[in-house]
Amino acid sequence: MATTARIQIDGQGPVVALQGFFRRLLEDESLSGVMLPVHLFRHGMPMPTLVTRPDQLDRADPLAPAFPMNSAKLVSRLTRGATGERIAVVMRPCEIRAFIELVKLNQGSLEEVILIGMDCPGAFDNAHYKEFLGDREGMAASVQFHASLSNGGLAGGFELAPACRVCEYPSPHGADMVIGLHGADLGSAIPVMATSARGEALLGAMGLPEESPDDRREKALAALTATRVQARDAMMEQVSARTGTLEQLAEYLSGCVNCYNCRVACPVCYCKECVFNTDVFEHKPWQYLGWAKRKGSLKLPTDTVFYHLTRMAHMSTACVGCGQCSNACPNGVEVVELFRTVAARTQAGFDYLPGLSLDQAPPLTVFKEDEFQDTVSHLA
Amino acid sequence: MNQDFEPAILAFVCNWCTYTAADLAGTSRMTQQPNVRLVRMMCTGMVDPKYVIKSLLSGADGVLISGCHPGDCHYQNGNYKARRRVRLLNEILSQFGIDRRRVRLTWVGASEGQEFAATVNNFINDLRELGPLDSRGLAAL
Structure with a gap:
């Protein structure tokens, strides 16, 4: 698809920059709300939240390495039956794939929903997210998570959830818009790609600066996918041997x-x-x-x-x-x-x-x- | 072959074809080994995969699913659906060491009493060779 825009990151960091992006998206009159993870409490679990008022996005954090539930089930609830209004939902790649399965089983609809896919490096399971968070403030911890990933790996003996370690789909398929975290420098800018006609129309109307295409994301994705496929095959071999x-x-x-x-x-x-x-x-x-x-x-x-x-x-x-x-x-x-x-x-x-x-x-x-x-x- | 081992077979057969064939095999006094318990279903299309799983976990050494030939289903397409379900079960069960030959799908028409008797006898002989399924001795299933 044609449009790749740029979410500029200033001194306040990538979470605030993404909040700004979603605030601007919500200004589009064709959208009534956006569902995305929000830190409703300082130390709690960020939960999927349907936000309709832009000022409620102050604690939104799509970068949080927490994955308390697969939001496909929630989006199924939000789209089973028409409202006459359109919402955007921010989802991980596996959440989008699960939702597409539910749509095929008549448990949801794509009619009134814009899927915004996040590139996904993986997340912690619930117990480990709590441990990882410690006493830190949620959004600050999310930034540190992504910083340590781009510096070569998670510090402090933390490991991603078992499913994420063997996930060979770290980038979204079937979304209307993709937020390209892989290979991005979270100190300067995050690229956003329109990947459908609807996404194109929305993104084009936002008036964001255009991002000149480069192959950093493709390269990072290819490397990550190769590692994951290898880990997946090893995992399956081990499980087969244990359950023969x-x-x-x-x-x-x-x-x-x-x-x-x-x-x-x-x-x-x-x-x-x-x-x-x-x-x-x-x-x-x-x-x-x-x-x-x-x-x-x-x-x-x-x-x-x-x-x-x-x-x-x-x-x-x-x-x-x-x-x-x-x-x-x-x-x-x-x-x-x-x-x-x-x-x-x-x-x-x-x-x-x-x-x-x-x-x-x-x-x-x-x-x-x-x-x-x-x-x-x-x-x- | 272990001649002391008597395999237990649960057979889900459709009312319109295979059950009638089984009846015919009986009334024609064809020789069949007595290891099969028939369950008459209205259609192979209503054989839920969990019936097959439960049978195997509860002491059956093999499960036979038998219905009308393709194109002959009394309900148009139940046998095609059964074929997909058996395909699914084959993939799942063989992952856990349950030989594919233990779940058998066949088409036996209403007039094929001879074929029914042969199908049953072949299946029993194959199961004698495979031996008992290990679920028989397991307390934790």
Whole structure:
């Protein structure tokens, strides 16, 4: 696309510069609001916040390395049904991919929403964000996070969330506008690219100075993606080796207490009522005793492996690897590693890339008459 | 081959084709090994993947899903949907060491009693070779 504008950073730093950008964006009369992470408290967690009054952007911080939830679910709520007004939403690449999946499943709409994608270096899980923040003020800590990344890595033994370390999509796909953090010098300017006709119209009307194109972002992205792909492949190999049998899988999941937090946190698990919450699983006392007698013992709660395998069947083709399942797990089960490993297989099985194209139908919503002949057994 | 091992098979068969074929195989007094438990479904298109998963975790050594030939589905396209679901299950289950041959999808038409008996006998023999599924002995599933 044509327009690349420049968000000039002055002495007050990149967070304030981005706030200025969104304030200016909100002045556009075609937009009624913008959803982005806001530090509502000095030391708390920055949460996605729908801002309609420009002065409320003073504590907005799209650079915060916090990822308390996948906002695709929120944007789905904001767009399921018309309001007659248009909003902009600031999202990470995995949030956009999850939202595109939800749109394909009729759980949201792109009609009245402008997607602003942030280049994403990764984020911390909730526990580590708190630790990273310490006593510092939120926005100052975000600037320090990005400064240490551009200086070669995170100091103080901090590591990104497991999902982010193996994420091969650090730049947004399918957004209307992209804020190009990769390769940018956060001491001088951040480039903003219009990546759709709607984005072009909005960005053009903002009257920002034009950025002359260079290949710094492409180079930084290519290097980061290569590292991530390598880490991803190593992770999947390791998970496969640890879960090669049902018994190993049960051991891998042995910390699971069937709280179903992973399902609640999952952006593409969208069923209003999950079968695991229905009375299908309200077993009678004598049933438990019967099962225990059959094998001599019965692990409680029951149906743990069943739950995870069923969830894989339900959502693995749509899994974008955002890692909120692991973030939500109270017992440190390595959920995202397992699900990404399985998802890689199910997605490859249907040649499906979740969240990258509206035109590619979710695999289990369509069929062809002449396909997968090798899945059917015939008499020899 | 372990001759002492008697595999347990759960078969989800569609009302219109394979169940009728199974009936035909029975009334024609064809010889079949007795290891299969039939579940009559209205269509293979309503065999939820979790039925298959639950069967395997609950002691079945193999699951047979059998319905109408392509183009013959009583509900137009249920068998095509079943084929995608079995494809999905193959990918998931084989990741955890469950051999693809344990989940079998076949098309057996209403008049094919002979084919039904042969399908069942072949499947049982394959499972005898594969041996019991390790879920049988696991308390934590």
